[in-house]
Amino acid sequence: MLSLTVTDTLMLRTYLEDDAAEHFQLVQENRKHLRPWLRWIDGHTKETHSLDYIRYTHHQQDVQQALILGVFDEGKLIGEVGMHFWEHDLKKAQIGYWIAASHQGKGIVYQCLLRFIRHIFETLSMNKLEIRFVPANKRSGELAERVGCKIEGILRESYFINGRFEDLVVTGILYKDWKQRSSE
Numbered sequence: 001m002l003s004l005t006v007t008d009t010l011m012l013r014t015y016l017e018d019d020a021a022e023h024f025q026l027v028q029e030n031r032k033h034l035r036p037w038l039r040w041i042d043g044h045t046k047e048t049h050s051l052d053y054i055r056y057t058h059h060q061q062d063v064q065q066a067l068i069l070g071v072f073d074e075g076k077l078i079g080e081v082g083m084h085f086w087e088h089d090l091k092k093a094q095i096g097y098w099i100a101a102s103h104q105g106k107g108i109v110y111q112c113l114l115r116f117i118r119h120i121f122e123t124l125s126m127n128k129l130e131i132r133f134v135p136a137n138k139r140s141g142e143l144a145e146r147v148g149c150k151i152e153g154i155l156r157e158s159y160f161i162n163g164r165f166e167d168l169v170v171t172g173i174l175y176k177d178w179k180q181r182s183s184e
Helices: 017-029 047-062 108-124 138-146 175-183
Strands: 003-005 010-014 067-073 076-087 092-099 128-133 150-161 164-174
Touching (some): 003 108, 010 108, 017 047, 047 067, 067 108, 076 108, 092 108, 108 128, 108 138, 164 175
Parallel strands (some): 092 128
Antiparallel strands (some): 010 067, 067 076, 150 164
């Protein structure tokens, strides 16, 4: 199990199977908030879906295809950060995140991403991380920029959500840029 301390109250950690009920409740409470951005939300309708998801995250971590961590504030699950599409030969991956509406706008995801990115670069020896988002998700775009990502392009109609194709903005940060930024 991986656990990363962010602040005195914030922690990122591997999900436990015992987190399934809390995970499902958080998804239920935030379904409307998350639906515009996350296409898995509509199919996540039972607590067993959360348990299956948690088991899937364990498998993905075991085979080094992804690293998914819950965001916990004072021990309570409030969101998630994840590294997906881990390409070992290129030392590259995509990162994503979401947070409960009640915790939005407090800088929590920013703090968590800084810690998560540092772990990925320094411990997993990655060279590049990408954040992709639909143009309408302005908050995600601002966050990507804030952590040091640069816009690399737009993939036209490359994401299908809520019955329509959406463009994807691709941003990225290289390890050398992260290292330089961290030393400033």
